[in-house]
Amino acid sequence: MTVLLHAAIDKSSLPVAGKRGLNRVAYWLIAPGVLWMTLFLVVPILMIVYVSFWTQTTFKIEPILTTRSWAAFFASDTYIGALWTTVRIWLIVLFTTLLVGYPTALFVGLFVKNKTLSTALLVLCVIPFWTSFLIRVLAWRPMLGKEGAINIILQMLHITSAPIDALLFTELSVIIGMTQIYCVFMVGPIAFMLGRIDPNVIEAARDLGASFGRIFRTIILPLSMPGVIVGSIFVSVMVLGEFATASALSGRKVNMLGNIIVTQVGSLKWAFASVVGVILTILMGIVIAALLRIVDLKREL
């Protein structure tokens, strides 16, 4: 017995097998997921970068490295235009979704005291996310046209005398559609952060005589920033990668980078599509990095 004990003490300085064993199981469990993501996400993205340097002939593509496709992109006004269109629409939609969504989040997250009511409202705001994206895009067509619902209502209320042409098949229609489709992604995170604000803090500030404007500027806005950033990241990622809404609501007039990729792939111009893909990825990387700089998310959450 004592021999056993002494032998055990001698071995005790080694790292414990039990702990190692548990970790080994974790590696086996995580391996399939990692493998899947590496093969079907990482490799495709790396492929895009690689192929962007391939030589593109009219119908074929060869792995001979060249920067010709890149030069073609930057030399063309149409494509640079698409880049600026993308950035412009992204900025505008980010701004509009924030503007449209913030007051709603404010109401639901801060002003509604009843827990069930605020949850119900939040659910109402979030449900559209669960419906088909295409249907939501489609639903704007009968709204925006010359004989569409908005024009009819405006004319009925005698706000306008003639139908507004610019509502459909313009950049404006794209922006309106995108705002409505993506604003839910702003409301959710912001309402969540606002709900976490201790109401006593606001109560105390009011007791000290601060006006609502002051309270908003110094307490509510800063505390909601992580939610604003998270929402902005969601909206930005989705808007930058957009093509369906732009195409459907503008009648192919508005060309975002996503649209370029789709058309280039349609004509089998793989190398060129890849160039646009890389540019889109870089753009998204810059946007997300910039947004994360504003607020240190890990600390706040």
Next chain:
Amino acid sequence: MQATFIKPVLAVYVALFLVFLYGPFLVLAILSFQTGPNGGPQFPIIEWSTYWYRDIFGLTPPSRIAPLPIRDSLMRSLLLAMMTMVVSTVLGVMSAQAFRTRFKGSGVIFYLIVLGMMVPGVLVGLGLALVANILGIDRTWWGTAFVLHVVYTFPFAFLVMLAIFNRFDASVEEASWSLGVSPIRTFQKVTFPLIFPGVLSAMLFAFTLSYDEFSRTLFSSGPDLTLPLAIYGTFSIEIHPNIFAFGVLTTLFSFALLAVYAILMTLSVRRARRIAIQEES
């Protein structure tokens, strides 16, 4: 006090916001009852009718308006959604279980998984199309599109299971071990039954996301279309109220899935509360 003005003003705003959010769909729903086959996709409603609903189910005589190419693509979408749901939930449960212990590289791997839901469909679709081309693999809805669907839904299932495990009290598992039950059997007999409602909700989430998925599938589904792709195809041609009727039906289907999800979540919350009550004597 200023605040007393603000609340009602905001309340009105939120009401308008909800109108903004749901308005287009309501218009769509109203127009779906347009008379057919000559009624157009705009106001006014010439005559209220369920013509277009019947048209979807093939119950109307042939007209100049082509019926929606639903039947085959619907089957494909449902099947694809089922396959995606099973695979991504299995991956999600396994990965979340792995994350219950700290292992080297867990930070990087977490971001790798979450990356799947962040990368837009155009990019990953383009990339996979390139890979498939170069490897000489055909693009199919059950192959290349399926693979991308899992890439997209697996992170969602993973995050749901992470949240479930976060609230899971491991002492029941320890109790099982102390009784001489192996970890695998413990997972089978103790852990899994207790996390099952969460697993179901992850499955439902994955199903819905796959069923509605569009941008990734556009690049990777090959010649046989899924339902969203088939619908998108009709956008560029003339739009008719049959697509509105379809939109209403598919949305109701989504709502039904949502209702099931809500019931499941309530059940699991209630069970979790019972466990909590057990701790207070």
Next chain:
Amino acid sequence: MVTGVLHIAGLTKRYATTLALDNINLDIPGNCYVSLLGASGSGKTSLLRIIAGFEQPDAGAIVFAGRQMVGTPAFSRGIGFVFQNFALFPHLSVYSNVAFGLDNRAEGAPLGASEMRDRVRAVIDLVGLAGLESRGVHQISGGQRQRVALARTLVTEPRLVLLDEPLGALDANLRMRMRGELRRIRSRLGVTFLHVTGSEAEALAMGDRVVVLDRGRVGQFDSPEVVFNQPASPRVAKSLNCYNLFRGKIDAGEFITEDHRFRLGGSRTSSADPSYAIRQDMIAIREGEAANEPDEESISARYLASEYTGSAFMYFFQLHSGSIVEVENHLSHRAMQNLDVNADYTLTWKTESALVFG
């Protein structure tokens, strides 16, 4: 010659920067009720969880029934565990909870259905749960859940059962009753219980032996009488919550504190932390400046307040230096005394009753 059932040698555990267990050495005998007393932060729960196999030590060895435990997974150890929050399986009935181990265990021959039923029934009767087999775990009371947790472990016939503050979740009445129940059940089965608690009364009442754990170290391991009457160190005395401790130094046959010089006469134990300890129930309260007997120590103190605990009165006094002295008058020995707040009294005790460390 080592004859016990559990041997712990050199056990050490570190969490980030804190040392939870510091070179623990223990020999737990078989067929014995052992209490493990420790304040929060003493490492008592860590020790229990490491013995059970839920956590791994950084160094040291554990030998149980002749087998190495470190390196053996928890489910192979054959050590039972009763959790503070019971950890019953919420999706199973009382019967299924109790039968779970026998039904699903990895090692050991599978049992026939009738033999399993008999064993489960026997344990259910032993803990007093007969008639509740088909109830769900949320349909029974706290005390009954406690018994299910116990039965569930006992049916697998472990030679060692670890109990992590098993009475902590019960109300005071139930706690008292369960104390007796646990002792009865254990002696019926002849196994060793290692019962962790933060309550010194519980530890002393339940254990045949008591381990006092303090800041990751074993302070004392002895019978309750010895621990209570002869704590091995000032820290052990502090853990018992019934000693007044004065710090100071020893010089020329006297113990010198801020307030007084005490004669040395009682026991003297060496310690790195010179302290003078006198148990709270060994102090008498006298009026005014009473003269003390030659075999007594006395000190003047101001009366602050009292506390009635049912069977005793606790009186709180303050010395000139500000230190608090507690005096316990057990009402079976002494009558209640009427004291004036803020008045000065003399506290006396037999010189030989004090414990001197230093």
